[in-house]
Amino acid sequence: MDKFFKLRFEATKAHVDIGLGIFFTLFSIMMLTYGIRSQCSISFGSVGIVTDRLFPYIIMTVSLILSVIILVLGIFDNRKDQERKNAGSSIPMAECSIYVLLLAFVGIFFNCTMKTIGYPLCNVIAMYAIYYMLGGKKLWQGLAVSVGFTLISYLFFAKYLGVSLALGFGL
Amino acid sequence: MLSNILSGFQMNANLDCILMIAFGTLLGIVIGALPGLTATTGVSIFLPLTFYMEPVPALGFLGGIYCGGMYGGSITAILINTPGTPAGAATVLDGHPLAQKGEAYKALQMALYASVIGGLISCLALMFFAPILASAALKFSYAEYFALGVFGLSIVAGLSNGNIFKGLLACCIGLLIGCVGMDPISGFPRLTLGFTPFLGGFQLIPVLIGLFAMSELIKQCADKIKRTGEKDEVLAVSGKGLTKAEWKRCASPILKGSIIGTFIGAVPATGGGTAAFLSYGEARRASKHPEEFGNGSLEGVAASESANNGATGGTFIPMLCLGIPGDSVTAVMMGALIIQGLTPGPNLFVEHGDTVNGIYVALLIANIFMLAMGQIGLRWFYKVCLIPKEILQPIIFGLCCVGSYASNSSLFDVGCMFAFGILGYILLRCGVPMSPILLGLILGNITESNLRRGMLATGGNFFKFINRPICLIILAFTVFSLVFTISRMLKDKIKGKEINEEE
Numbered sequence: 282m283d284k285f286f287k288l289r290f291e292a293t294k295a296h297v298d299i300g301l302g303i304f305f306t307l308f309s310i311m312m313l314t315y316g317i318r319s320q321c322s323i324s325f326g327s328v329g330i331v332t333d334r335l336f337p338y339i340i341m342t343v344s345l346i347l348s349v350i351i352l353v354l355g356i357f358d359n360r361k362d363q364e365r366k367n368a369g370s371s372i373p374m375a376e377c378s379i380y381v382l383l384l385a386f387v388g389i390f391f392n393c394t395m396k397t398i399g400y401p402l403c404n405v406i407a408m409y410a411i412y413y414m415l416g417g418k419k420l421w422q423g424l425a426v427s428v429g430f431t432l433i434s435y436l437f438f439a440k441y442l443g444v445s446l447a448l449g450f451g452l
Numbered sequence: 453m454l455s456n457i458l459s460g461f462q463m464n465a466n467l468d469c470i471l472m473i474a475f476g477t478l479l480g481i482v483i484g485a486l487p488g489l490t491a492t493t494g495v496s497i498f499l500p501l502t503f504y505m506e507p508v509p510a511l512g513f514l515g516g517i518y519c520g521g522m523y524g525g526s527i528t529a530i531l532i533n534t535p536g537t538p539a540g541a542a543t544v545l546d547g548h549p550l551a552q553k554g555e556a557y558k559a560l561q562m563a564l565y566a567s568v569i570g571g572l573i574s575c576l577a578l579m580f581f582a583p584i585l586a587s588a589a590l591k592f593s594y595a596e597y598f599a600l601g602v603f604g605l606s607i608v609a610g611l612s613n614g615n616i617f618k619g620l621l622a623c624c625i626g627l628l629i630g631c632v633g634m635d636p637i638s639g640f641p642r643l644t645l646g647f648t649p650f651l652g653g654f655q656l657i658p659v660l661i662g663l664f665a666m667s668e669l670i671k672q673c674a675d676k677i678k679r680t681g682e683k684d685e686v687l688a689v690s691g692k693g694l695t696k697a698e699w700k701r702c703a704s705p706i707l708k709g710s711i712i713g714t715f716i717g718a719v720p721a722t723g724g725g726t727a728a729f730l731s732y733g734e735a736r737r738a739s740k741h742p743e744e745f746g747n748g749s750l751e752g753v754a755a756s757e758s759a760n761n762g763a764t765g766g767t768f769i770p771m772l773c774l775g776i777p778g779d780s781v782t783a784v785m786m787g788a789l790i791i792q793g794l795t796p797g798p799n800l801f802v803e804h805g806d807t808v809n810g811i812y813v814a815l816l817i818a819n820i821f822m823l824a825m826g827q828i829g830l831r832w833f834y835k836v837c838l839i840p841k842e843i844l845q846p847i848i849f850g851l852c853c854v855g856s857y858a859s860n861s862s863l864f865d866v867g868c869m870f871a872f873g874i875l876g877y878i879l880l881r882c883g884v885p886m887s888p889i890l891l892g893l894i895l896g897n898i899t900e901s902n903l904r905r906g907m908l909a910t911g912g913n914f915f916k917f918i919n920r921p922i923c924l925i926i927l928a929f930t931v932f933s934l935v936f937t938i939s940r941m942l943k944d945k946i947k948g949k950e951i952n953e954e955e
Contacts, residue, residue, distance in 0.1 A: 324640045328911060341624075411849045415845055
C-alpha cells in the first residue's frame with residue numbers, strides 16, 4: 282500500500298509550461314468567443330462598452346496574452362532541455378503526487394456523508410484516512426487523534442460558537 | 453499619536469482581548485517552528501476562529517500568529533538547519549553553524565531579542581506613518597482607487613517568485629473567480645453557469661483555506677510520503693547565554709535590521725524574507741568581522757531576525773492605508789478585516805479609527821508576549837518539530853474542514869475549499885503562485901467597481917477618466933515596475949539562469 286501512496290506523475294517543467302499555456306490559451310479563447318457572452322447579460326444602465334461584460338473581457342484578453350507568452354517560453358525551454366539532454370546535464374522536473382486524488386476522494390466522502398452520518402463520525406473517518414495515508418500504523422494513535430480532535434472541535438464550534446454541526450442519523 | 457496609543461490600549465483593555473493575543477502568539481511560535489507551515493498557512497487555518505469575535509481581539513489574535521510565526525521560523529532554522537518559514541531562511545546561514553559549535557542557546561536568545569526589538573520598532577513606525585499616509589489617501593477618487601487597484605494587482609511581480617507571467621496569470625484566475633456571482637454595479641448574475649449556489653460568488657474563507665492551507669497540506673503529505681524513513685537531526689539547546697560584549701556588537705545590526713525590515717515591509721509584495729536577506733547583506737558589509745558571516749556570526753542572526761520581524765508592522769502600512777497587502781500574510785489578514793465588516797483603505801481610519809488604534813496596540817502587545825513566551829520556552833519550543841506529521845496533518849485537515857464549514861454552515865463551502873485546495877496544489881506544481889490569486893480575488897471587486905463608476909461618469913471615455921495627476925503617476929509607476937520586472941526576467945532567461953518558482 283505504501284508503494285501506491287508514493288506514486289507520482291512526472292514531467293519536465295518545460296512540458297508543464299507548454300500544457301499550462303495551451304490550457305489557458307484555449308480557455309481564454311473559449312471565454313472570449315462564447316463563455317462571457319452566454320454567461321454575462323447586459324443590464325439596464327450600461328453605457329457603450331461599460332457593461333457587465335467589460336471586466337471579464339479585459340481579464341480574459343490579458344489571460345490570453347499571458348498564456349501565449351507562457352506557451353512560447355515553454356517551447357523555448359523545451360528546446361534548451363533537448364540541448365541539456367544532449368550535453369548529459371539534468372533537466373528541471375515537476376511532479377504531482379497521487380495524494381491529490383486520494384485527498385479529493387476524502388473530500389467527496391466528507392461532503393457527501395456529513396449531513397447523513399453526522400460531523401463526528403464523518404470527521405473521525407476522514408481524519409483516520411489521512412492518518413493512515415501518511416503512514417500511521419498504530420490504530421489506537423490514529424483513533425486517539427481523530428476522536429480527540431473531533432470531540433474538541435465539536436464542543437468548541439457547535440456548543441461554544443453555535444455552529445450547526447449535524448450529529449447525523451436524524452439527531 | 454499619544455491619544456491614538458491610549459485609545460488603542462483602551463480597545464485592548466479586556467481579558468478576552470489579551471488572552472486571544474497571547475494564544476495567537478503562542479500558536480504562531482508553534483506554527484513557525486513547524487517546518488513547512490508558514491505564518492500565512494497559520495493565519496488561514498485559524499481565521500475561522502475569529503468569525504464570532506470583535507474586530508480588535510480577532511485581528512490581535514491573527515497578528516499574534518503573524519508575529520509569533522515570524523519568530524518561530526528561527527527555532528528550526530537554528531536547530532535543524534531548515535527554516536520554519538521562508539522569512540527564516542537567512543537565519544539558517546549563521547544560526548545553524550552557531551548551534552553546531554554548541555552555542556544554540558545564544559543563537560536562540562539573539563533571535564528572540566532581535567525579533568522582539570524589530571517587531572516593536574515596526575509597530576511604532578506603523579503608528580506614526582499609517583495615519584499620515586491614510587490622510588493623504590483620503591483625497592483619492594474613483595480614478596485613483598482604480599489606479600491603486602491596478603498597482604496592487606501589478607505587485608504580483610513581487611509575489612510570483614521569478615516568473616512574472618505565471619504570477620499575472622494567477623492574478624487573472626483570481627479576478628475571474630471574483631467575477632462569479634452578482635455583478636457589483638448592476639446586481640445581475642454573472643458566470644454562474646445557472647448554478648444557484650454560485651449566485652453569492654465564492655466566499656473568501658473557503659477559497660483562502662483551500663489555496664493556502666489545503667494545497668500546502670497536500671504538498672506536505674506528498675513530501676512526507678516521499679521522505680518516509682528520513683529524519684531531521686535536531687541539535688541540542690546547549691551553551692551559555694549572551695554576554696554584554698555580544699549585545700554591544702549586535703546593537704547596530706538589530707537597529708539597522710529593524711529599520712530595513714519596516715521599510716521593506718511597507719513596500720507592497722516584498723515581506724520578511726526579502727527584508728531579512730537585505731539586512732543580512734548590510735550587516736556583513738558594515739561588520740568588522742565579515743569573515744564570520746556564514747560560519748556562525750551572532751550579528752548575522754541579529755540582522756536577519758530583526759528584519760523579518762521588523763517587516764510585520766511595515767506590511768500593515770499599505771494594507772491598512774491603501775487596501776494593498778504588504779505580503780501574503782497581510783493579504784489573508786485583509787480578508788479577515790473584510791469579514792469583520794471593515795474595508796481596508798483610508799476611510800478605515802475615519803470610520804473605525806479606534807479599531808485601527810486597537811490593532812496597532814494589539815501588535816505591540818503580541819511582541820511583548822512573544823518576548824515572555826520565547827524566554828520561558830527557549831529550551832522547549834523546538835520539541836514541536838518532533839511531532840510526527842501523521843499526527844499533525846490530520847489535525848490541520850480537520851481544522852480546514854470545520855473552519856470552512858463554520859463560516860456559513862454550508863457544505864458547498866467545504867466543497868469549494870477542497871476544490872480550491874486541489875486546484876492550488878496542481879497550480880503550485882505548475883509553478884503558478886497562490887498569493888496573486890488571492891490578491892486578484894480581493895482587489896478585483898474594488899478595481900472593477902471604480903473602473904466602471906469612473907467610466908460611466910465620463911461617458912465611457914477611459915482617457916478622460918485617468919486624466920488626473922495622482923492617477924497617472926500611480927499608473928506610470930505600475931507600468932514601469934511591470935516593464936522592469938519583465939525585462940529582468942527575460943534577460944535572465946536569455947542568459948540561461950534557472951528561475952526558482954517554488955513558493
